[in-house]
Amino acid sequence: MEDFSATKILNDLRRCTRCTLPETHETIRFGDDGVCNICKNAEYKKEEVDWDSRKKELSKLADQYRGKSEYDCIVPFSGGKDSTFTAWYIVAELGLRALLVSFDHGFYRPKVLANVERTVRKLGVEFLKFRSDWKIVRCLMRESLRRKGDFDWHAHVGSFVYPMQIALKHRIPLIFWGEPSAEYTAYYSYDEIEEVDEKRNYRLNNLGIAAEDMAGFLQGEVSMRDLSPYIYPSAGELRSLGARSVCLGSFIPWDVRKHYEIIRDNLAWEGDVVEGVPPSYPYEKIEYQLQGPRDYLKFIKRGYARTTHLTSIDIRNGRMTREEAAKLIVAHEGKRPQSLEYLLRILDISEDEWRKIAIAQAVPPYTHDFRGEREDEALPDMSQWNWNP
Ligand SMILES: [Zn+2]
Numbered sequence: 001m002e003d004f005s006a007t008k009i010l011n012d013l014r015r016c017t018r019c020t021l022p023e024t025h026e027t028i029r030f031g032d033d034g035v036c037n038i039c040k041n042a043e044y045k046k047e048e049v050d051w052d053s054r055k056k057e058l059s060k061l062a063d064q065y066r067g068k069s070e071y072d073c074i075v076p077f078s079g080g081k082d083s084t085f086t087a088w089y090i091v092a093e094l095g096l097r098a099l100l101v102s103f104d105h106g107f108y109r110p111k112v113l114a115n116v117e118r119t120v121r122k123l124g125v126e127f128l129k130f131r132s133d134w135k136i137v138r139c140l141m142r143e144s145l146r147r148k149g150d151f152d153w154h155a156h157v158g159s160f161v162y163p164m165q166i167a168l169k170h171r172i173p174l175i176f177w178g179e180p181s182a183e184y185t186a187y188y189s190y191d192e193i194e195e196v197d198e199k200r201n202y203r204l205n206n207l208g209i210a211a212e213d214m215a216g217f218l219q220g221e222v223s224m225r226d227l228s229p230y231i232y233p234s235a236g237e238l239r240s241l242g243a244r245s246v247c248l249g250s251f252i253p254w255d256v257r258k259h260y261e262i263i264r265d266n267l268a269w270e271g272d273v274v275e276g277v278p279p280s281y282p283y284e285k286i287e288y289q290l291q292g293p294r295d296y297l298k299f300i301k302r303g304y305a306r307t308t309h310l311t312s313i314d315i316r317n318g319r320m321t322r323e324e325a326a327k328l329i330v331a332h333e334g335k336r337p338q339s340l341e342y343l344l345r346i347l348d349i350s351e352d353e354w355r356k357i358a359i360a361q362a363v364p365p366y367t368h369d370f371r372g373e374r375e376d377e378a379l380p381d382m383s384q385w386n387w388n389p
Pocket residue numbers: 016017018019020021035036037038039
């Protein structure tokens with residue numbers, strides 16, 4: 001009889017025996033039972049974390065900062081599902097006066113911009129948006145792609161650093177991020193309140209490249225002054241502010257499906273289609289025009305992408321079997337996104353060069369084969385993007 005089991009359908013990477021994360025996933029370890037440490041983290045989250053006492057800790061934290069400065073807290077805000085849910089929870093449930101701070105990486109999709117408009121009106125909040133210099137952004141994208149096989153340095157770092165700079169400038173010591181990284185990596189676990197600080201920036205955001213390094217790489221082209229939106233405030237300054245920078249998901253259990261329903265019902269937040277993602281996940285990463293190329297690049301390097309990540313969460317939450325996940329992964333993952341054309345124009349490189357850079361960053365034992373690749377469907381809003389960089 002033909003074998004339709006998940007392991008047979010998926011490629012020959014070793015995978016967790018519970019979810020479908022492969023051995024090429026950052027920070028993954030397998031136990032004797034073949035179950036990965038991310039799954040173990042999720043088990044801990046479900047069974048061991050005392051969420052009642054975490055929630056009490058949260059209201060204590062809110063009380064401690066309420067009414068002490070111009071704003072009670074900052075919510076770093078992209079308009080995607082996680083930051084929208086966080087903003088909703090902080091304002092509607094905790095009753096804090098929040099300043100929403102958005103770093104505009106230059107690639108927001110039209111539907112998300114419309115979601116943002118509805119959210120800020122319905123919530124009744126003040127909203128600060130900053131966009132960094134487009135010419136500098138293009139330099140940074142090219143440089144980080146060539147050095148690290150990842151074109152997103154400016155987006156990762158800017159959206160992480162800029163809200164901290166605003167916290168300092170306006171003397172707002174409390175910053176609420178959304179999803180804790182324990183949800184998808186093992187740099188942190190659920191037994192600690194994850195502090196979102198410079199150490200975390202190095203682990204998760206900046207690809208090991210500080211703004212100073214970037215200025216060195218791009219000497220003559222980009223100066224330290226140009227890079228000011230990407231310079232993390234000094235530890236001393238943040239200490240003097242008494243900054244607490246935490247994830248809401250350390251205090252309440254993170255459940256993306258539930259959160260999506262809450263923001264849909266309360267804020268009229270609308271989902272969208274995303275390249276490489278099944279339509280049954282209309283809420284995932286809809287904000288970024290370059291999400292398709294980002295996930296495609298990950299697939300070329302590591303042999304898996306977003307559908308694996310999403311279905312793994314559903315498996316852990318008992319909403320999907322491994323077999324169902326495998327079928328979705330095979331159907332949606334690893335296709336060449338049509339938005340790659342758009343990215344290559346911005347980077348001003350050829351697809352050949354793109355492939356060479358990606359292959360050079362491959363994580364063994366995965367090796368990508370470009371033959372037989374399928375083309376993904378075009379996104380309906382692509383014609384509204386600015387195709388002239
Ligand atoms: Zn697992």
